[in-house]
Amino acid sequence: MKPAAFTMHRPRDLDDALELLAQHGTEARLIAGGQSLVPMMNLRLATPSVLIDLNTVDALAGIRRDGDVLRIGACTRQQTALESDLVHRHAPLLSAALRHVGHYATRCRGTIGGSLANADPASELVLAAMTLRATVTLRNRTTVRSVAASEFFLDTMTTALNPDEILSEIVVPLAPDGTKVSFREHARRHGDFAIVAAAVQLSPKGNRLSVGLGAISTVPVVCQRIEDGFQTEDLPAALDTLITAEIAGIDCLSDLRASASYRSKLAAVCLADCVKEVIL
């Protein structure tokens, strides 16, 4: 229950961190809040030989409005984002999702970018990023690229990040005032990993619905059928049919927490509750 030996670097700034990462390559792991990485290291499921601590890179933390997007620095603590008026006002679905992330003490240390880069299938923040069509900014020493959430999360704990890149921020489109959101999840205990989570956002004019399902498959799913169906069908009358069709198309996870069939049934209930909460 103690981590294997490693060398630790505490870079002065982002350039320094990127330089260290380029130098050490795949031997190095970045550490932000450490709320997922350190348990893995304590259990020796992760044994990096070099750790680069991003907590010393002030430029990676902070939340700001920039035109029609909200930019949240990767090292912004989850609790800071949860308490942020900017996030509450302009990305209410993210606020709603953050309430379900871990516990007060783990949110005080855990970061937004760390959770995204970790890409746990049950991560509330990954689900919110997918549903909100957020993008992430990835940097190496020479280039900066912007990747859509749908292209960033590839598989269970696998992302499009290259070994020399740092996820530096998440960029979320501003939700206009009057946007309605609903985020629900089912877990055995509060703060535990979700068995199923659903996220829904309705635009203020009521003309666009964004829907996502998390913890159900290797990567959270954008429910395109329901989103499209919302434009053409009569909801809530057609909702059950749309949900059944949506879930039938998902390759549901089966693990110690729940079987695939249990997950698919729970997802249908969770999703229906979420959609009804915003449209009724």
Added chain:
Amino acid sequence: MMLRCKVNGEQVEADIAPRLLLVDFIRHELKLTGTHAGCESGICGSCTIIVDGAPVRSCLMFAAQTDGSEVRTVESLASDNVLSALQLAFSRHHALQCGFCTPGILMTLQALRERDAWPRSEKEARELLSGNLCRCTGYQGMVDAIIGLGP
């Protein structure tokens, strides 16, 4: 690597291995055994302490990461053997039995008091306490202590 930080108001300097967990540094090097190591994977919350004003799991931080920081443990709560109001509330409401989880809960609550984030209802108190496992009390005494003490 060299570590310089403040622990319970006192300047500490030590030569440590990067892999040394903060909880082990506190218990084994500084001999402050009030902080308890439980699961060592961030689940139980027993090792929660305050670093730079925030409650954190000391089993999920490396001691090296507290360089330049201010660390507080449960030993900082009482002064001159007089219990703090928070500790007295726990005593009054029988909020502990074996006491293993208590330091982590007290430090989480202490941080909330200082951050003006004290639970305003029983529901909020229970939600907060879900971050700390207690196998003795059933939490009722702690909820009573939180509501009884008030913000």
